[in-house]
Amino acid sequence: MQSLFSTRCLKKLSPIAVLLLTTPCMATDVLEVGGNGRNCNVDEQCINRLHPDIPMTAIADPGQTIVMHTRNASDFDLDPASTYEDPRRATGNTGHALTGPVHIRGAKAGDTLAVTLMAVDPGPWGKTWVGSGGFLADKYPIGFAATWKLNSDYATSQQIPGVRIPNSAFPGVITTLPDAELVKTSLAREAAIAEVGARVFLPTPVNATPAEICGPDGSVKDECLRTIPPREHGGNVDIRYIRPGVTLYLPCMVDGCGLAIGDVHFAQGDGEVSGTAIEMDATVTLTTAVLDKAPATGVSFTGPASTLAIPSETYFATTGLPIKSEGEVPPDMEYLNSTLIPQLESLPDDIALAARNALVAMIDYLVEQRGYTIDQAYVICSVAVDLRIGQLVDAPNVGAVALLPLDIFE
Numbered sequence: 001m002q003s004l005f006s007t008r009c010l011k012k013l014s015p016i017a018v019l020l021l022t023t024p025c026m027a028t029d030v031l032e033v034g035g036n037g038r039n040c041n042v043d044e045q046c047i048n049r050l051h052p053d054i055p056m057t058a059i060a061d062p063g064q065t066i067v068m069h070t071r072n073a074s075d076f077d078l079d080p081a082s083t084y085e086d087p088r089r090a091t092g093n094t095g096h097a098l099t100g101p102v103h104i105r106g107a108k109a110g111d112t113l114a115v116t117l118m119a120v121d122p123g124p125w126g127k128t129w130v131g132s133g134g135f136l137a138d139k140y141p142i143g144f145a146a147t148w149k150l151n152s153d154y155a156t157s158q159q160i161p162g163v164r165i166p167n168s169a170f171p172g173v174i175t176t177l178p179d180a181e182l183v184k185t186s187l188a189r190e191a192a193i194a195e196v197g198a199r200v201f202l203p204t205p206v207n208a209t210p211a212e213i214c215g216p217d218g219s220v221k222d223e224c225l226r227t228i229p230p231r232e233h234g235g236n237v238d239i240r241y242i243r244p245g246v247t248l249y250l251p252c253m254v255d256g257c258g259l260a261i262g263d264v265h266f267a268q269g270d271g272e273v274s275g276t277a278i279e280m281d282a283t284v285t286l287t288t289a290v291l292d293k294a295p296a297t298g299v300s301f302t303g304p305a306s307t308l309a310i311p312s313e314t315y316f317a318t319t320g321l322p323i324k325s326e327g328e329v330p331p332d333m334e335y336l337n338s339t340l341i342p343q344l345e346s347l348p349d350d351i352a353l354a355a356r357n358a359l360v361a362m363i364d365y366l367v368e369q370r371g372y373t374i375d376q377a378y379v380i381c382s383v384a385v386d387l388r389i390g391q392l393v394d395a396p397n398v399g400a401v402a403l404l405p406l407d408i409f410e
Contacts, residue, residue: 033067034046034100041209043071046100047100048227049208049210049227051177054101054214054258056102059102062288065118068261072126073096073097078279078281093207094207096228098262099284101259103256104256107255111292112249112250113251113257114248115250116248116287118287120171122169122266123282126147126149128146128274129279134378137275140375146160146376155266169265170265172277173261173262174237175234176234176251177253177258178225179253182232187225193335196335197334203225205224227263232298238265241303242301245307249294264284266278267311269387270386271381277382310405311407316365321354322347322353322354322398346397351392362377363377365404384405385404387401
């Protein structure tokens, strides 16, 4: 139930309105944002593209408690009993659904926004898909999905029997709005890598919101950045350590910063290797502060060491080196059209190849020793297994580790 001291602001604010605002969206003790309507496209406090022309949807004072009612990354209904047929499903491009943007009073372009997470409360259902964006999409089939029943402690799934995943909830996307210069830079560099065949998501107005800015008839529809990659302003960082108790430092690139949050995960392994974690709707509670200077170059964060721990007392780990078969070209290098790579049986200092090999070994372990199918093993790795760097200096073979918390097994 909404607090007596909160306000839910339903009107998008122009930059002038932010400066003149004196009623319903004025800062109060608690500000609630988002969660209205069936999906992001009809929620006036939800966006799924990034551009400095996107208007603010609420205003908050530094230090004020902000409650963000967020939607799952795909912005589709996760309830397995739902009979609603979402007309957007056929055309996609709905993610990420982000609650906001929120204008932080007094923040100016050039400042740093400190965002401290206070709580992440999960919705009732979660979903994990094996998608074409997975780390091993070239090796294993795509299309498998697991539905998870969530509570405040654990996630369980009929599709993944014998596994209980502890709640380690965090928002995958925390972002401020990019400025015009970063939009220009991002569009140029992403177009350049698309030209040579690399995987990238270029602007599309399909199902984009806000429609008047980014939709088919939007004023800057060809400039609205997709939310899939993280950039200098933050965004889809997908770092599982950014949990309640942690403070994240983001650059403020436009006046008011434009804080937006979404893509909340109930749990995720380092790597999110199937392409998704346990995706869910959630309520995120946070507060902010405005700093004159960033503590470090780029996006950074700080918090208690307990947020770095694995949710288990014991673990099993596999390792990987950058070794491959002659003739093989790792999928992330295909766009280079190199004549050298197929000739080699190792790729010196290639940590991505080492991580692939550690992950394949872990999937083999889960299949051969634990009795799971490849699909099930892949999902377990995506939601629970951490891919870590072992070392980067023992040339030519850098080392990666895949770490499985054993306490997830019932």
